[in-house]
Amino acid sequence: MERVNGGGTQVKALSEHVYDYIWTRIQRGEWREHEKIPSIRLLASELNVHRLTVFKAYQRLKEDKKVYVKDKSGYYVHPGGLLPFDDLDSPIVSSYVQKSHLSEIHRVPATYQFSYALIDPNLLPNRYFSEYVKEIFDLYPKVLSTYSTVQGDEELRHVLARHFAHQHHFHVGADDILITSGSQQAIDLLARLLIQPMDAVLIERPTYSAAIDIFRQQGAKLLPVDIHPNGYDLEQVESYMIQHKPRLFYLNPTFHNPTGYTIPAKQRKQLVELAERHRCFLLEDDTFHDIYFDREPPLPLFSYSTEGYVVYIRSFSKYVAPGLRIAAVCLRPALMKHLFTLKALSDNGSPLLNQKIFLHYFSSARLQQHLEKLRIALNVRKSIMEEELSLTDWTWSSPAGGLNLWVKLPPSVPMDELLAKSIEKSISFVPGSICDPLKEKKAWMRLSYSYINEKQLREGVRQLIQLSRELNHAHTHF
Numbered sequence: 001m002e003r004v005n006g007g008g009t010q011v012k013a014l015s016e017h018v019y020d021y022i023w024t025r026i027q028r029g030e031w032r033e034h035e036k037i038p039s040i041r042l043l044a045s046e047l048n049v050h051r052l053t054v055f056k057a058y059q060r061l062k063e064d065k066k067v068y069v070k071d072k073s074g075y076y077v078h079p080g081g082l083l084p085f086d087d088l089d090s091p092i093v094s095s096y097v098q099k100s101h102l103s104e105i106h107r108v109p110a111t112y113q114f115s116y117a118l119i120d121p122n123l124l125p126n127r128y129f130s131e132y133v134k135e136i137f138d139l140y141p142k143v144l145s146t147y148s149t150v151q152g153d154e155e156l157r158h159v160l161a162r163h164f165a166h167q168h169h170f171h172v173g174a175d176d177i178l179i180t181s182g183s184q185q186a187i188d189l190l191a192r193l194l195i196q197p198m199d200a201v202l203i204e205r206p207t208y209s210a211a212i213d214i215f216r217q218q219g220a221k222l223l224p225v226d227i228h229p230n231g232y233d234l235e236q237v238e239s240y241m242i243q244h245k246p247r248l249f250y251l252n253p254t255f256h257n258p259t260g261y262t263i264p265a266k267q268r269k270q271l272v273e274l275a276e277r278h279r280c281f282l283l284e285d286d287t288f289h290d291i292y293f294d295r296e297p298p299l300p301l302f303s304y305s306t307e308g309y310v311v312y313i314r315s316f317s318k319y320v321a322p323g324l325r326i327a328a329v330c331l332r333p334a335l336m337k338h339l340f341t342l343k344a345l346s347d348n349g350s351p352l353l354n355q356k357i358f359l360h361y362f363s364s365a366r367l368q369q370h371l372e373k374l375r376i377a378l379n380v381r382k383s384i385m386e387e388e389l390s391l392t393d394w395t396w397s398s399p400a401g402g403l404n405l406w407v408k409l410p411p412s413v414p415m416d417e418l419l420a421k422s423i424e425k426s427i428s429f430v431p432g433s434i435c436d437p438l439k440e441k442k443a444w445m446r447l448s449y450s451y452i453n454e455k456q457l458r459e460g461v462r463q464l465i466q467l468s469r470e471l472n473h474a475h476t477h478f
């Protein structure tokens with residue numbers, strides 16, 4: 001039941017918070033099926049609430065068949081309560097893959113590194129930065145003796161506001177921008193700001209796997225929306241919005257990770273209209289916007305936003321310097337003040353030195369020169385990978401930008417075994433299941449062409465193909 005406070009806004013009854021608290025813990029597997037949950041007395045004293053409040057919550061959990069009662073013994077977890085996606089006890093096909101999240105894959109050292117969606121450090125402007133740092137200290141002698149403001153360096157925010165107006169035709173003031181330590185932090189802060197346990201969240205399928213982990217960590221109920229080369233099924237999106245009233249849709253509509261797809265301009269506009277109609281936030285993660293090969297991508301969704309339901313997250317990690325950890329979030333004032341508070345709680349502002357280094361590079365003519373060369377180098381690497389893969393029956397849709405190929409293998413190649421064998425041969429890639437909120441997509445893999453040089457790339461892809469052939473052969477002759 002909801003209560004109404006003096007200000008007229010609806011607040012949750014305390015027993016509902018207790019309900020959510022226990023339900024989230026059950027879903028996260030803290031207690032197994034048929035295991036006893038804390039007694040009413042114990043939980044009331046732990047949470048410092050009245051026993052009746054806990055009793056009410058437990059009664060509702062019972063009604064909803066999330067727990068059951070054993071006479072004179074207490075409350076027990078009802079079978080079937082675990083999040084279906086979080087079943088870590090499912091049979092382990094390969095001891096490695098089942099536990100893998102992206103960071104685990106990245107921890108494995110590999111000569112043929114196809115799992116990093118990162119640009120080869122040799123293609124980034126390292127020399128320029130090292131020469132430049134001295135100048136930054138001359139310009140801002142006290143840069144290390146002070147904090148940045150929580151919202152981020154004002155000079156940088158002004159430059160970004162001008163950049164967005166010029167490049168994307170959206171107009172935000174410096175006050176509408178918050179600098180975060182990478183877009184990863186932005187997604188995390190926004191998830192904490194907008195999501196409560198069991199809130200419905202729309203998420204692309206497949207998607208950036210760390211985002212799945214962040215929303216799940218927040219206790220969200222994930223509703224996967226398939227992404228196709230030409231966008232989403234908007235009827236499905238709308239029916240989810242009507243049925244589940246999701247708080248937000250996390251999307252990466254431009255050179256999407258992992259597929260490389262780009263949502264067409266027409267659909268962007270329609271999607272924003274849908275979101276506004278159904279009051280669902282769109283978290284637009286625009287990490288790869290500038291990494292295109294021939295043509296600039298369509299304008300961001302944020303450019304179509306009129307009512308403030310689009311939150312724009314723009315990372316500059318990929319093509320400037322991942323180590324600086326600079327990203328910007330654009331959002332409307334009502335949300336900004338809350339995001340500001342969360343950012344303050346998290347780290348009191350991103351390091352000022354990093355922001356100043358970034359600012360001076362970003363404002364210089366060198367950035368454009370660097371981007372032009374980078375686009376050519378990445379396109380060459382993509383072509384090499386595609387050339388080698390064209391000798392197989394694997395399929396993919398050639399992306400017009402971004403860092404990855406999303407490749408489908410024939411069912412005769414067992415992905416888990418291929419990954420295990422590849423790792424033995426110092427080759428790494430991201431298995432599709434990690435990018436899938438449903439943990440399926442087992443026939444797919446993400447191959448990044450951006451991290452290793454042309455020669456290694458060719459060798460590595462050849463070896464990977466050879467391994468898959470050996471596995472295929474072993475299986476067909478069993």
Ligand SMILES: Cc1ncc(COP(=O)(O)O)c(C=O)c1O
Nearest residue numbers: 182183184208252257287315317
């Ligand atoms: C779609 C997407 N969002 C966010 C990130 C995180 O980037 P950052 O370095 O800005 O935290 C990545 C990194 O691969 C990504 O692919």
